[in-house]
Amino acid sequence: MANPNRSLEIGTGLFVLLGFAALAFLTTQLPGSAVQLRSASDSFQVTARFDNVGDLKIGAPVTMAGVRIGRVTAVSFDPSEFKALVTLAIERRYNQIPDDSDAAIQTSGLLGAKYVGLGPGGASTYLANGSQIQFTQSALVLENLVNKLFAGIAGKKDSDAK
Amino acid sequence: MPSHSPTPVLGALVKLGRVTLFLGRIVAQCLPSLRHPRLLVAQIYNAGARSLIIVMLCGLFVGMVLGLQGYDLLQRFGSESSLGVAAALGLVKELGPVITALLFAGRAGTSLTSEIGLMRATDQLTAMEMMAVDPVRRVVAPRFLGGIIAMPLLTAIFDVIGIFGAQLIGVGQLGVESGTFWSLMQSSVEIRDVTQGLVKSLCFGLACSLMAVYEGYHAEPTAEGVGLATTRTVVSSAVLTLILDYMLTAAFIST
Numbered sequence A: 001m002a003n004p005n006r007s008l009e010i011g012t013g014l015f016v017l018l019g020f021a022a023l024a025f026l027t028t029q030l031p032g033s034a035v036q037l038r039s040a041s042d043s044f045q046v047t048a049r050f051d052n053v054g055d056l057k058i059g060a061p062v063t064m065a066g067v068r069i070g071r072v073t074a075v076s077f078d079p080s081e082f083k084a085l086v087t088l089a090i091e092r093r094y095n096q097i098p099d100d101s102d103a104a105i106q107t108s109g110l111l112g113a114k115y116v117g118l119g120p121g122g123a124s125t126y127l128a129n130g131s132q133i134q135f136t137q138s139a140l141v142l143e144n145l146v147n148k149l150f151a152g153i154a155g156k157k158d159s160d161a162k
Numbered sequence B: 001m002p003s004h005s006p007t008p009v010l011g012a013l014v015k016l017g018r019v020t021l022f023l024g025r026i027v028a029q030c031l032p033s034l035r036h037p038r039l040l041v042a043q044i045y046n047a048g049a050r051s052l053i054i055v056m057l058c059g060l061f062v063g064m065v066l067g068l069q070g071y072d073l074l075q076r077f078g079s080e081s082s083l084g085v086a087a088a089l090g091l092v093k094e095l096g097p098v099i100t101a102l103l104f105a106g107r108a109g110t111s112l113t114s115e116i117g118l119m120r121a122t123d124q125l126t127a128m129e130m131m132a133v134d135p136v137r138r139v140v141a142p143r144f145l146g147g148i149i150a151m152p153l154l155t156a157i158f159d160v161i162g163i164f165g166a167q168l169i170g171v172g173q174l175g176v177e178s179g180t181f182w183s184l185m186q187s188s189v190e191i192r193d194v195t196q197g198l199v200k201s202l203c204f205g206l207a208c209s210l211m212a213v214y215e216g217y218h219a220e221p222t223a224e225g226v227g228l229a230t231t232r233t234v235v236s237s238a239v240l241t242l243i244l245d246y247m248l249t250a251a252f253i254s255t
Helices: A002-029 A033-041 A142-161 B008-033 B037-047 B049-077 B080-121 B124-130 B135-173 B178-188 B191-217 B223-254
Strands: A043-050 A061-064 A067-078 A083-091 A102-107 A114-119 A135-137
Touching (some): A002 B135, A002 B191, A043 A102, A043 A135, A061 A083, B008 B135, B008 B191, B037 B135, B135 B178, B191 B223
Antiparallel strands (some): A067 A083, A102 A114
16 A cells, blocks of 8 residues: 555656756746846946837847847837937946947848947947946837938939939 | 437537536536645646657657658748748647647547546446545546646647757757857747747646536446547547637737
8 A cells, every 4th residue: 555655656756856956947947037137237238229220129238349248138218319218238347348439230141120220439448337328229120221322222213214 | 327318419419508517516626626636736747748758758759750740831931030920820829829739639538538437337437426526526526626727737848849959950050050040049038938828728628627527427337438528528528629829819819
């Protein structure tokens, strides 16, 4: 009587253990949540105003020279300047970024997600918590580009006809 | 037990009402049934641990086929590096909960129904009632709870094995870079995706367990009746799972 009971308990224990191990894997390893939490507590905030952010999302990476150094924490609209106000959280160990660096919204691949790329400036003062990036470059909106291209072609045809 | 109703519409209504009332009876008996935790442990073992092998095997193959299909699809757009994201999201949000629920209905649901149905057919349930033991508390509630507890755990195991299956094919065989496979997956999958999958599996666990114990408890006490009840369990569990899946997905996406 004791033996089958024991194997039942071991089997159940093993199953529950496996299940919770799998749950732990899914919740901690799969989403980069641990990484994000760390960067949120160990980072400083800078802002940048863009004419157009495209579909930049919260959580999008902030990169410099292609390496991820932080992430976008907020995207809001600034009604006084009619611009998009983007808040970036940059890891604290990167505290020597010149404060005249420029920020550009870029796309990974042709149709990929938007991210913020920083290009280094030359100033000897550095970005710190609360500073604002002055030089910004908006997202490249593919539709606008296509429109311009076709408008250009149409305009050329009109002038040819005259 | 099942009385023949005049029209199919009325019959469906009657069944819906009965299932709901039965659910109420079980829920009322869930807490009292916890006074015998050993019964619950035995049912977690029955529903969960004994379904483990089949769930792991299917998870592995579903993950591997996702690796193949995902690669074939994504390389047409030159983005085979996001295979990890595609496989993980597909498994965690959709395939994991649904396929686990279907396997659960086939593996554990049928055994629940036939077990309870045979208890009914051999008058064991009636005997319990004679001894003033509520069979819903003693037999049905632990099985119901065991199924609800086992389902999310089985789903989580399915997901993890599936992701490793996709990695096995994608990285091991098709040459996706292992670093991008994991890092893109970790940057794109959100904790929300995981919780949505788990909420789904909890709902499926409730639906499948309820159908299994209901059909068993209300089976006609004959050999044929138990067989028919078992069939009905699989059919209604599967249909209910897929309908619930659509509704839950729609609700999650609109929020």
